[in-house]
Amino acid sequence: MRSHLLALSLVALAACTPTSEVARLQAVPPATTALAIYRPGAARPLPPSRPNAEMARDFIELGFAMESGRAIPAFSRFEGPVTIVTRGAVPATAIPDLDHLISRLRAEAGINVSRADEAAEGANLITVEFLPRRQMQAVVPAAACFVVPNVSTWQDFVANRRSAAIDWTRVVTRTRAAVFIPDDTTPQEIRDCLHEEIGQAFGPLNDLFRLSDSIFNDDNFQTTLTGFDMLLLRVWYAPELQPGMTRDQVSARLPTLFNRLNPAGRGSAGAIAGITPRAWQLAVEQALSSDGGLGQRRAGAERALEMARAQGWTDARYALSLMLNARLAPRTQGESALDSLLDAASIYRRSPGGEVHAAHIDMHLAVQALATGQTQLALDLTAQAMPLAERTENAAFLASLGFIRAEALAQAGRENEAERLRLDSMPAARYGFGSEDAARARMEEIARIGGAAQRLARL
Known part of the structure; x- marks a missing residue:
């Protein structure tokens, strides 16, 4: 591919590109119209594909440390059925996305979890509370969304935010957790927060940049729970493990557990990544x-x-x-x-899992190909990336690829196909970017890149 892309070295690679899909999307008021919006089909997560021994080491690193590096002395989890309830101004897309996630947790991770309109007395409880971003960030400035143990409401959290009661390192048996998500951001960011924060409420509290196949990774390429994540949660809730176990006790049980639950991963010891x-x-x-x-x-x-x-x-x-x-x-x-x-x-x-990251790079290169009039290359790169965007349910990524591809089709004189693809990409764009106006702004941004290439060709 290097020879085909040589001309792209003359284009600044940080300029004229869509907003990075690595960072969290910026807050955009959610759509309020009745226009069609993106809904994913049946989940098709990329399956776990690394050796079990390697994933067992990841389990320990994810499960016995916080993101800050603080050690977690004892294994913790919920015991028994868990109920999820919502509070606050719940966005219209949040409940379908939450139900989709709960179905996956039950089917793929084997977790006994359900959603209810209100908490049952004495039940293991995860509360998902929606509130304005400004209110959240006045207390926790750097957080896009987060999860806290042993509270059920925002008021509980604020009252206890300096208390040892919400210190995850002191939790052994989980009974309550609260997830806080802004209600004034894009449907996709809300969905992403549901996956990552509820995933952490049930399981690991750490993120590792080296895990390209996991949502528990702050590079934000994986936006929904992956096959590895679901396997990790299935192991987390296996009967062989119990709250209060030490790191060594859990480590001793993991080889048998991973081999039983993931026979395809038996054999090789895998790579040792190091600290x-x-x-x-x-x-x-x-x-x-x-x-x-x-x-x-x-x-x-x-x-x-x-x-x-x-x-x-x-x-x-x-x-x-x-x-x-x-x-x-x-x-x-x-x-x-x-x-x-x-x-x-x-x-x-x-x-x-890195094929998802490579697909994002393909999108970036497709923009550059579009900007320099290399139409067929832009079509090839977007065709290569789109199946990964669909499979990972990344609507913003999918819409951006659709808009890039539409401009390439227009450059090739296939305007009817281009217009149909622009229309087909709009539901994903509304979901990913938050509104009709934001979706059209992204489409027009990419159209300007394609138009610039056509103007250059006429000189």
Whole structure:
């Protein structure tokens, strides 16, 4: 592909592209019209595909540490049936998405969970409360959404936010948890929050950047619970494990559990990833942050890449470092940024779950192909990426690919097909970007890129 994309090195890889699908979508008021909106079909998550021994090590790292690095001394989970209730101004799309998630948790993870209109007395309870983003971030400024133990309402959380009562490291048997989600953001961000925060309410409390096949990863490529995540939760609720077990006690039981629940993963010991330095995580977080300016983000990406190379990594952590540097590279470094993107895509294609990340890189390259009039290349790249967007139920990603592909079809003189694809992509765009106006803004942004290429061709 490198030879076909050589001309793209002249295009700044951080310019004129759709909003990064790596970062959380910006808050956009949800759609209020009766226009058609995206609904996924039957779930088809990418299956777990790594050796069981490797996934067992991930289980321990996810289950016995917080994101901050604080150790969790004892295994914890709910015991018995769990009820989920909602509170606040519940968005129209939230209940269907929550019911879809609950069905998956029951079928794929074997968890006894149901939704009710109100909490039953004495039941194990997860409350999902919706409230304005401004109200949430006045108390927890950096959170898009989050989960807290031992409370059931926002008022409970605020009253106890400095109390040991909501310290996850002290929880052994889970009985209550509350998930807080903004009610004034896009349907997709609400859905993503439901998956990640309810997944954490039931299971692991850590995120690992090296897990390309998991939602428990702060790079935000995986937006719904994956096959690996569901296997992890199924193991989490296996009868062989009990609340209060130590790290060593859980570790001793995991080989048998994973082999029983995932026979396809027996055999190889898998890769040993090694410790991820906290300094690298902080550099990546700086590169991903929307709060810092471009200079700060670029500096974070450069530090992350230096550390990844010093560690000798060849896995998803190195790929992410390469990709962030490419996305944030100055215009004068277009060719080296292109090389970094292609190297990252190659690593991701070899990584379980990484095909999703590679598909995002394909979208980025398709934009550049569109901008330089390489119509067939844009069509090939979007055709390669769209099945992954559909399978992972990423509506914003799917709509962006549809709009890029429509502009490429228009460049090729296939205007009827292009217009039909634009219309077909609008339900996903409304869901992903939050409103009819936001969806049309994304479509028009991409149309301007295609139009610029046509104007250049006439010069």
